[in-house]
Amino acid sequence: MDYPIREFAMGGGVLIAVVAILHVVVSHFAVGGGLVMAILETAAVKRNDRPLRDLVKRSSMILLLLSTVFGAISGVGIWFTIGVVHPAATSSLIHTFVWAWATEWTFFLLEVVTALAWVATWGKVSPRTHLLLIWLYAFAAFMSLVVIQGILGFMLTPGSYPRTFSFWDGFLNPTYLPGILFRTGACVLLAAAWIAFAALREPDRDARARLSRILGAAGALGIGVAGIGWFVWERALPDSVQRLFLGEKPLIAALATGRSHTLRMFAVAAVLALLVLVLPKLQSWPVAILALLAGAGILAGYERVREGVRKPFVIAEQMFSNGVLVSEIDRLNEEGILSKAAWATKEAGGRPVPLGEAVFRAECASCHTRDGYLGIRKIASAMDAEFAAMFLTAMRDDGANWKARAAGKDVKPDYAFMPPFVGTDEELNALARWLASLNAAQVAEATHAR
Amino acid sequence: MPADTLLLPALDPMPIPGPPWLFHALWLVTFAIHVVGVNVVLGSSILGTIASLDRDRTFGRGVARFFAEVNTWAISLTITFGIAPLLFLQVLHGRLFYSATVILAPAWLGLLLLLMAAYYLTYRAKYRLRAGKGAAVHLGLSALLFLGVAAIQVVVHLLSVQPGRWEGVLASPWTALSDRSFLPRFLHFVLAGITLAGILLAWVSVRRVPEEGARAEASARAGFGVKIALLATLLQLVDGLWLTISVPREVLLGLMRGGAATMLPLTLGIAAGFGLLVFLARVRDPIADRTSVRRSLELFGLAMVLMLVTRHQLRDLYIAAASAHAAPATTGQWGVFAIFLGCFVLCTALAIVAVVRSVRDRPGPGEATA
Numbered sequence: 136m137d138y139p140i141r142e143f144a145m146g147g148g149v150l151i152a153v154v155a156i157l158h159v160v161v162s163h164f165a166v167g168g169g170l171v172m173a174i175l176e177t178a179a180v181k182r183n184d185r186p187l188r189d190l191v192k193r194s195s196m197i198l199l200l201l202s203t204v205f206g207a208i209s210g211v212g213i214w215f216t217i218g219v220v221h222p223a224a225t226s227s228l229i230h231t232f233v234w235a236w237a238t239e240w241t242f243f244l245l246e247v248v249t250a251l252a253w254v255a256t257w258g259k260v261s262p263r264t265h266l267l268l269i270w271l272y273a274f275a276a277f278m279s280l281v282v283i284q285g286i287l288g289f290m291l292t293p294g295s296y297p298r299t300f301s302f303w304d305g306f307l308n309p310t311y312l313p314g315i316l317f318r319t320g321a322c323v324l325l326a327a328a329w330i331a332f333a334a335l336r337e338p339d340r341d342a343r344a345r346l347s348r349i350l351g352a353a354g355a356l357g358i359g360v361a362g363i364g365w366f367v368w369e370r371a372l373p374d375s376v377q378r379l380f381l382g383e384k385p386l387i388a389a390l391a392t393g394r395s396h397t398l399r400m401f402a403v404a405a406v407l408a409l410l411v412l413v414l415p416k417l418q419s420w421p422v423a424i425l426a427l428l429a430g431a432g433i434l435a436g437y438e439r440v441r442e443g444v445r446k447p448f449v450i451a452e453q454m455f456s457n458g459v460l461v462s463e464i465d466r467l468n469e470e471g472i473l474s475k476a477a478w479a480t481k482e483a484g485g486r487p488v489p490l491g492e493a494v495f496r497a498e499c500a501s502c503h504t505r506d507g508y509l510g511i512r513k514i515a516s517a518m519d520a521e522f523a524a525m526f527l528t529a530m531r532d533d534g535a536n537w538k539a540r541a542a543g544k545d546v547k548p549d550y551a552f553m554p555p556f557v558g559t560d561e562e563l564n565a566l567a568r569w570l571a572s573l574n575a576a577q578v579a580e581a582t583h584a585r
Numbered sequence: 586m587p588a589d590t591l592l593l594p595a596l597d598p599m600p601i602p603g604p605p606w607l608f609h610a611l612w613l614v615t616f617a618i619h620v621v622g623v624n625v626v627l628g629s630s631i632l633g634t635i636a637s638l639d640r641d642r643t644f645g646r647g648v649a650r651f652f653a654e655v656n657t658w659a660i661s662l663t664i665t666f667g668i669a670p671l672l673f674l675q676v677l678h679g680r681l682f683y684s685a686t687v688i689l690a691p692a693w694l695g696l697l698l699l700l701m702a703a704y705y706l707t708y709r710a711k712y713r714l715r716a717g718k719g720a721a722v723h724l725g726l727s728a729l730l731f732l733g734v735a736a737i738q739v740v741v742h743l744l745s746v747q748p749g750r751w752e753g754v755l756a757s758p759w760t761a762l763s764d765r766s767f768l769p770r771f772l773h774f775v776l777a778g779i780t781l782a783g784i785l786l787a788w789v790s791v792r793r794v795p796e797e798g799a800r801a802e803a804s805a806r807a808g809f810g811v812k813i814a815l816l817a818t819l820l821q822l823v824d825g826l827w828l829t830i831s832v833p834r835e836v837l838l839g840l841m842r843g844g845a846a847t848m849l850p851l852t853l854g855i856a857a858g859f860g861l862l863v864f865l866a867r868v869r870d871p872i873a874d875r876t877s878v879r880r881s882l883e884l885f886g887l888a889m890v891l892m893l894v895t896r897h898q899l900r901d902l903y904i905a906a907a908s909a910h911a912a913p914a915t916t917g918q919w920g921v922f923a924i925f926l927g928c929f930v931l932c933t934a935l936a937i938v939a940v941v942r943s944v945r946d947r948p949g950p951g952e953a954t955a
Binding site: 137139141205215216219223226242243255257258271482483484 | 592594595597599600601602603611658660661662664665666667668669671672673675676679680682683684686687688690693694696697700701704705708751752755756757758918920921922924925928929931932933935936939940942943946947948952953954955
């Protein structure tokens with residue numbers, strides 16, 4: 136948090152979400168594509184099945200482009216984005232998990248080399264060598280998922296890590312295995328949905344139907360595995376989060392709604408996969424597009440819910456999304472948030488930043504924009520300075536609940552999805568006045584109209 | 586500027602999971618591989634553009650196609666090899682790196698779009714050239730975009746090691762380009778890229794004695810590569826001098842006073858640069874003098890590695906000059922490190938097997954192919 140601050144018009148969280156969802160969809164296809172294509176090519180070689188072999192060949196270039204071009208760049212893109220939006224959290228994760236990331240990188244290296252070699256050697260090497268290449272690719276791609284899931288799960292459910300600080304306690308966290316199960320299913324589902332487009336280009340009608348049926352079966356299997364994974368994953372989440380899914384807090388109903396939408400996507404994808412499995416001749420471009428959207432929707436929904444239930448933390452029970460550590464709440468209440476966030480008073484362009492606005496930039500701008508996503512002007516529209524100060528004081532008092540919860544006590548913070556306010560009275564009042572000033576013009580206008 | 590007046594983020598309280606020397610070593614090794622790729626990509630896109638403008642269309646498009654084919658592979662591998670040094674950099678200098686990227690966020694994030702567009706254009710160029718069409722515009726644009734990527738990397742690097750400039754650049758972002766050493770440093774990269782691409786073209790053209798019918802073309806390609814590499818190396822020597830005098834005084838003094846540890850790599854690097862010049866100048870007939878072409882490639886590699894050591898030392902000297910050095914707390918994660926090392930060996934071995942099998946396995950007539 137004592138890093139320079141950059142406000143994005145769309146909000147830092149939205150920026151991360153856009154890059155992450157694009158990357159996640161593509162990278163899951165890259166993993167699932169490896170597994171599905173390895174199995175299909177093996178079957179094609181064993182049975183001397185020409186249409187199946189041609190299907191794999193037709194799909195191979197898109198696997199290469201998505202995996203080594205878009206996947207690689209968007210993967211680096213996530214890295215760049217989280218480093219800019221949440222530098223303190225990124226640093227903390229790097230210090231804890233650098234060897235895990237480095238291990239994932241070794242698998243990615245193998246993935247890229249084998250993908251390039253596999254696509255370049257169609258019609259040049261023996262089937263045996265070609266199968267070796269795609270199986271090596273599938274192994275490497277799947278292992279990269281196995282490694283990265285440890286870090287992603289840690290950010291949501293760190294398990295006993297906050298007490299032990301042991302790498303393995305954090306890595307093998309409660310949502311590690313369920314997450315792998317869900318993601319593996321999603322990978323297979325997405326791969327089947329992507330490859331379905333290549334199957335539609337098969338000129339022979341009977342062969343096309345047969346290929347579509349195979350892919351329908353793969354899709355159905357993927358949905359089954361992902362569904363079991365989701366079910367187990369939900370049960371591995373803390374009770375408080377599971378209650379939110381059931382709509383315990385109407386103010387954050389979006390989370391429960393997001394979960395419902397994702398489950399509906401599951402249903403749509405399952406119906407389409409079964410339809411193609413039973414009546415493969417019904418497979419067509421609209422059905423394939425719908426299935427792909429449903430598959431991507433499941434994954435995007437999962438990521439949205441995963442990010443949502445992690446709030447207000449960026450690393451659960453340790454660091455809030457604004458970079459404040461649970462362990463420094465008391466100190467910052469005494470010394471002031473700006474003792475940690477000197478950069479909040481400096482803005483791009485060199486404009487002098489008033490105290491209240493600086494406090495907003497330090498504590499709120501990682502989630503709230505002024506007028507865009509979670510726009511603070513709208514949220515504060517009903518507040519005058521006195522009300523805002525009252526609200527912020529209650530949020531500051533909530534800090535004690537967050538500390539107690541992190542210490543393992545069964546305490547429910549009053550504002551479950553907001554970090555506590557931290558700072559001195561002077562900072563609190565300055566922020567309250569600044570929030571009230573955002574709508575001063577409208578208030579004056581309304582008063583005048585009356 | 587004294588450290589306490591800098592707006593320097595506090596050191597991450599989380600210890601780093603190993604001794605700093607280990608991360609420095611891994612950073613240098615992986616960065617060296619990444620930089621080879623960077624040079625190939627940058628140089629290939631520039632030389633591909635130059636070649637595709639050649640009056641002799643057959644020759645020009647042939648060379649341009651070579652570079653476009655090389656680049657579609659090289660870009661993937663360069664990005665992949667860039668991930669590891671990025672990780673180790675963040676472990677050692679996270680607070681400097683993140684601060685610079687936040688301050689230059691629009692350019693830093695925009696770099697990804699430039700990279701993606703350049704990659705796409707390279708693929709388009711490759712398929713156009715395979716189809717016998719021209720691709721000067723595609724290659725030219727991709728070269729411009731890669732130059733943009735390189736410029737952003739240089740600017741971010743220079744800003745990250747000079748915390749005293751952060752506030753000024755945040756207030757006025759374009760002043761990031763006003764660093765005295767930006768231009769010579771940027772040119773250093775560009776010229777190295779052109780040199781490597783030139784030697785690579787020459788070496789690939791003559792590494793085996795070409796058949797009689799292909800001799801003239803191979804010789805012309807190799808000659809083109811050697812000439813360009815020679816010119817770029819000459820300019821590099823001038824630029825190297827410019828870069829040296831543009832480095833802040835206290836940093837330069839630190840380099841000079843570092844004794845053998847700093848002066849040996851620098852001196853040997855410069856000597857390797859001169860040696861490269863001599864070998865390139867000696868090549869009259871690249872086919873007859875294939876050894877000189879190969880030696881040039883080896884000397885380039887040596888000069889590059891030595892210069893990377895100097896670059897690494899310069900970074901530390903910059904940071905020391907800004908009083909931004911701090912010793913992070915360390916802890917051991919040796920078990921996890923062993924897993925990383927094991928996976929690295931395994932994956933590298935498997936990658937080598939994959940490449941060797943791909944190159945060597947050629948079924949005979951009548952045998953099945955994939």
